[in-house]
Amino acid sequence: STYRIVSLPGDGIGTEVITEGRRAADAAIAAVGRSIDWVEYDWSCETYRTTGRMMPEDGIDRVRDANAIYLGAVGSPGVPDHISLWGMLIPLRRELDLYANVRPVRLMPGVPSPLANRSPEEVDFVVVRENVEGEYSAIGGRMYDGTEHEAAYQQAVFTRRGCDRIMDYAFALAADRRAAGKGGKVTSATKSNGIVHTMPFWDERFEAARGRHPNAETDQFHIDILCARFVTNPDWFDVVVGSNLFGDILSDLGPAVSGSIGIAPSANIDPTGRNPSMFEPVHGSAPDIAGRGVANPIAAVWTASMMLDHLGEAEAAALIEGAMETVLAMPEGRTRDLGGRASTRSCGDAVVRAIEAA
Numbered sequence: 001s002t003y004r005i006v007s008l009p010g011d012g013i014g015t016e017v018i019t020e021g022r023r024a025a026d027a028a029i030a031a032v033g034r035s036i037d038w039v040e041y042d043w044s045c046e047t048y049r050t051t052g053r054m055m056p057e058d059g060i061d062r063v064r065d066a067n068a069i070y071l072g073a074v075g076s077p078g079v080p081d082h083i084s085l086w087g088m089l090i091p092l093r094r095e096l097d098l099y100a101n102v103r104p105v106r107l108m109p110g111v112p113s114p115l116a117n118r119s120p121e122e123v124d125f126v127v128v129r130e131n132v133e134g135e136y137s138a139i140g141g142r143m144y145d146g147t148e149h150e151a152a153y154q155q156a157v158f159t160r161r162g163c164d165r166i167m168d169y170a171f172a173l174a175a176d177r178r179a180a181g182k183g184g185k186v187t188s189a190t191k192s193n194g195i196v197h198t199m200p201f202w203d204e205r206f207e208a209a210r211g212r213h214p215n216a217e218t219d220q221f222h223i224d225i226l227c228a229r230f231v232t233n234p235d236w237f238d239v240v241v242g243s244n245l246f247g248d249i250l251s252d253l254g255p256a257v258s259g260s261i262g263i264a265p266s267a268n269i270d271p272t273g274r275n276p277s278m279f280e281p282v283h284g285s286a287p288d289i290a291g292r293g294v295a296n297p298i299a300a301v302w303t304a305s306m307m308l309d310h311l312g313e314a315e316a317a318a319l320i321e322g323a324m325e326t327v328l329a330m331p332e333g334r335t336r337d338l339g340g341r342a343s344t345r346s347c348g349d350a351v352v353r354a355i356e357a358a
């Protein structure tokens, strides 16, 4: 069968790494006898400059029927970041209700990490971030501008539906991982000692979720000590679920402790399957190195593997992951951010060769 995937390379190194990620996906899916029909749109800050829009008015409708969306990064010097974010990324996440943001964290061979003294089995967890509500609400404002009483306030909004569905997703993911022989514990990020309305509610909903998943092992930490434990005790974690803000923090911390931003993948998932999920490397458009062919394509490659896994192509996904590990383990496979000298293209070539050789 053929998958229809919308590719949105975006700006800067987004276009460079998506090219390599697509080649890896094509090679892996061909190896299992299927194919991908790519539909590419050039939505980006570049198009914003000429059209005044990041994406066309009917942009969401154009992606709605795809099996998945594969995004590079958007952002360009001269175009304010809130335009690229609110003109494209946030509408895609919210209108498609991609409420689960998922970021795996693993030690990879050849990737310098503050945790490099750990074994790969000890550092293997997933951060699940609530992606559409919580602290990132537009409700709030300012008072008494310019006076000594000047103030700002912002409301966080947590709904029962929003909490329950992200927690159920985390528990289901933990059960899958347990079935695959990995941990299977769900850890909740909270702060109910300091934030006295929304976080106790979050804890209550976590308790209710435990009731729905009685066989799961669980744990909870306040966000401050949880951040410390990511660094000192990464082996304690398997699936970590957090609100929009806490999940945002943890999902940058995770890749940071496990190595380079150049390898970190992420997924924005609609677990109901009604809408296409969107897969993107964690990194941005990196204007400082864009256009030079030196960006690390591994984040995009790993992201492609998550995408195929989500589409039910576990075998193709595993082919990509294996190839990635092979390439990272070879000094000549690594790009500059990992201390090597490979170009974006030569690293991508090595991944394709490793897939074809598997």
Ligand code: NAI
Binding pocket: 013, 017, 072, 073, 074, 075, 076, 077, 081, 084, 089, 261, 262, 263, 280, 282, 283, 284, 285, 286, 287, 288, 289, 294, 295, 296, 297, 299, 337
């Ligand atoms: P960034 O991730 O683009 O770059 C941070 C640093 O990491 C830079 O020094 C860059 O060279 C390096 N880096 C990132 N990815 C790399 C890769 N694959 N290989 C080698 N080195 C890599 O973050 P920054 O600089 O804060 O943002 C740049 C632009 O990207 C901004 O306009 C920002 O809004 C946008 N951005 C977009 C995202 C998205 O589309 N999802 C996510 C993050 C940032």
Ligand code: MG
Binding pocket: 248, 252
């Ligand atoms: Mg972030």
